[in-house]
Amino acid sequence: MSILVNKDTRLLVQGITGREGAFHTQQMIEYGTNVVAGVTPGKGGEWAVGNTPVFDTVMDAVNATEANASIIYVPARFAPGAIIEAADAGLDLVICITEGVPALDMVEVRAFLDTTNTRLIGPNCPGIITPEEAKVGIMPGHIHTKGHVGLVSRSGTLTYEVVYALTSRGIGQSTAVGIGGDPIIGTTFLDVLQLFEDDPDTEQVVLIGEIGGTDEQKAAEFIANRMSQQVTAFIAGQTAPPGRRMGHAGAIISGGEGTAAEKMAALKAAGA
Amino acid sequence: MNLHEYQSKRIFAKYGIPIPKGEVAITPSQARDIAVRLGGPVVVKSQVLVGGRGKAGGIKVAQTPDEAEARADEILGMNIKGLTVKKVLVDQAADIRSEIYLGAVLDRARRRVVLMASSEGGVEIEQVAAETPEKIVTVAVHPFLGLRDYQARILAEGIGLPKEHTRQFIKIAKGLYAAYMGSDASLAEINPLVITGDNQLLAVDGKIALDDSALFRHPDLAEMRDPDSESPAEVTARRHDLNYIQLDGEIGCMVNGAGLAMATMDIVKFYGGDPANFLDIGGGAQADKVATALGIILADEQVKAVLINIFGGITRCDEVAKGVLAAIESLNADVPFVVRLAGTNEKEGREILAEANFPTATTLAEAAQLAVAAAKGEQA
Numbered sequence A: 001m002s003i004l005v006n007k008d009t010r011l012l013v014q015g016i017t018g019r020e021g022a023f024h025t026q027q028m029i030e031y032g033t034n035v036v037a038g039v040t041p042g043k044g045g046e047w048a049v050g051n052t053p054v055f056d057t058v059m060d061a062v063n064a065t066e067a068n069a070s071i072i073y074v075p076a077r078f079a080p081g082a083i084i085e086a087a088d089a090g091l092d093l094v095i096c097i098t099e100g101v102p103a104l105d106m107v108e109v110r111a112f113l114d115t116t117n118t119r120l121i122g123p124n125c126p127g128i129i130t131p132e133e134a135k136v137g138i139m140p141g142h143i144h145t146k147g148h149v150g151l152v153s154r155s156g157t158l159t160y161e162v163v164y165a166l167t168s169r170g171i172g173q174s175t176a177v178g179i180g181g182d183p184i185i186g187t188t189f190l191d192v193l194q195l196f197e198d199d200p201d202t203e204q205v206v207l208i209g210e211i212g213g214t215d216e217q218k219a220a221e222f223i224a225n226r227m228s229q230q231v232t233a234f235i236a237g238q239t240a241p242p243g244r245r246m247g248h249a250g251a252i253i254s255g256g257e258g259t260a261a262e263k264m265a266a267l268k269a270a271g272a
Numbered sequence B: 001m002n003l004h005e006y007q008s009k010r011i012f013a014k015y016g017i018p019i020p021k022g023e024v025a026i027t028p029s030q031a032r033d034i035a036v037r038l039g040g041p042v043v044v045k046s047q048v049l050v051g052g053r054g055k056a057g058g059i060k061v062a063q064t065p066d067e068a069e070a071r072a073d074e075i076l077g078m079n080i081k082g083l084t085v086k087k088v089l090v091d092q093a094a095d096i097r098s099e100i101y102l103g104a105v106l107d108r109a110r111r112r113v114v115l116m117a118s119s120e121g122g123v124e125i126e127q128v129a130a131e132t133p134e135k136i137v138t139v140a141v142h143p144f145l146g147l148r149d150y151q152a153r154i155l156a157e158g159i160g161l162p163k164e165h166t167r168q169f170i171k172i173a174k175g176l177y178a179a180y181m182g183s184d185a186s187l188a189e190i191n192p193l194v195i196t197g198d199n200q201l202l203a204v205d206g207k208i209a210l211d212d213s214a215l216f217r218h219p220d221l222a223e224m225r226d227p228d229s230e231s232p233a234e235v236t237a238r239r240h241d242l243n244y245i246q247l248d249g250e251i252g253c254m255v256n257g258a259g260l261a262m263a264t265m266d267i268v269k270f271y272g273g274d275p276a277n278f279l280d281i282g283g284g285a286q287a288d289k290v291a292t293a294l295g296i297i298l299a300d301e302q303v304k305a306v307l308i309n310i311f312g313g314i315t316r317c318d319e320v321a322k323g324v325l326a327a328i329e330s331l332n333a334d335v336p337f338v339v340r341l342a343g344t345n346e347k348e349g350r351e352i353l354a355e356a357n358f359p360t361a362t363t364l365a366e367a368a369q370l371a372v373a374a375a376k377g378e379q380a
Helices: A019-031 A058-065 A079-088 A103-113 A157-168 A189-197 A215-225 A260-269 B005-014 B028-038 B065-075 B125-131 B149-158 B163-182 B212-217 B232-239 B258-270 B287-299 B317-331 B346-355 B364-375
Strands: A011-014 A035-039 A052-055 A069-072 A093-096 A119-121 A127-130 A134-137 A146-153 A173-178 A204-210 A230-236 B022-025 B042-046 B059-062 B088-092 B096-107 B112-118 B136-141 B185-196 B201-203 B206-210 B243-246 B251-255 B277-280 B305-312 B337-343
Touching (some): A011 A019, A011 A058, A019 A134, A052 A058, A058 A079, A103 B212, A157 B305, A173 A189, A189 A215, A204 A260, A204 B258, A215 A260, A230 A260, B022 B028, B028 B042, B028 B088, B042 B065, B096 B125, B096 B163, B112 B125, B112 B163, B149 B163, B206 B212, B232 B287, B305 B317, B305 B346
Parallel strands (some): A011 A035, A011 A069, B251 B305, B305 B337
Antiparallel strands (some): A127 A134, A127 A173, B096 B112, B185 B201, B243 B277
């Protein structure tokens, strides 16, 4: 078992003919992910990345291939439309890798998603990997090994760092989920912790947070009251100067809310 | 990106929010001319992108044009928290009876734009939130519905606004929401919104912060950027899509990903070093971007060692390695480098560096320790 993606994931790639889309589709296929279709408006009927059929719309692709999840590599200005299109086509899971999506667009997207059954991961995230089953994202596959530790993180490369450390100590992972660092995201720590809690194959969880926002504090509450597994947490940005924005739109400390110290205290108190 | 007070208020005015009459001056004599045109007492206000201008002596009242010229002469060229004042806004002085606060901000937890009002105008809202949170009233706006009259009425009632002002307040609240949405702001606030002697609401001071990710659809707003509010290095970084913040330490850091960059800084500090900067080269950086990033780090004279930490996902290690070598060749760098490459194409990346006899580290901990030692002049 695992969460969100596995051998049965039939993946659709939105933006498959772009530079990043093509490169990472190749990497996902090499890892063993079942990539069934691509979508690039205007290129329907063509083939991309070997023998993956390309469609003009998500609806066409779903009808022809029974794709059940989508990953988005389109530029920021087209990403909100791509997410909405995927949700409107009825996909259960949409993962948006794109960074730099305007925050107010995401407010609209989230309000629309609330009316659907689609789960969005991201934007501005590395994606999801269930080792040896499916890599749906941009993470380097070879650093992962199959096992029983679930990871959830707001940061991309920092997650790789932790996975790499686990793997080199012989500790495998059930699923690693990058939820993204933007202020408005589709799936929060809380949602993913709930999924891990319900997954019999995940015995321990690593949570990787950073400064800004209060999602880690909410996660702490859930860990204290509901989680049966041991949770280990890391918060980046302990040495970040207050009031400065550290890249992620979310990583800004303001009004005494969201410092690394606060988050670490909350998680420690929760037994993490 | 933050807008100046005069820029923010001009945007407010476009959305029907009443602001004082005023103009911008860059010389004392211009300030005098504006005061003559406005007639009566004026306020001379420094236009710098920091808080606390009033306390620093950057906002002064003048009764006559002569006084306006003298005050502008004092304020122009003044240094406020490291920024030199180059412009003043000369506004007609308002007859202030009372002050309130009205702001719009994105609430991450509620995933909505929220309007906030408080009876405590003229004070920073963060301070009100910390000391008397009960004085802040908020309403969340559904993106498909927009701000409704009743919501503005809830705010007006909640802060005890006299009923005679409710109508004008609703108009201003809707104007502020429209300004926020129309400019893709991350923050828009009127502080204070004053009730004047003749019973009108007036936006005396204001601030807008824009969402940098949305600037592509607002070229007019993007042009408003004040180049003086950033260091030359920060300007270069922004033009090349790099996230760079200069700090006080001696170890230059180049990392991909904001989270990993922050963690790298934390680890440098853990091993007794001090990061000279935060620098995130972002995802998918090519060799030329890497070279630009290193150029920015090396231009900082405080830097005694450079730590490069790349964990490739969308970024390819071979591209980074090429960029590092190109930069070192063209910049004649004489500070020690510690490079740690892992992830996508790491083997190719390490081979490129090995061929150039370049030292590499395997783990972040090892790399951080080497960089700290190198900065202290010890053999890496």
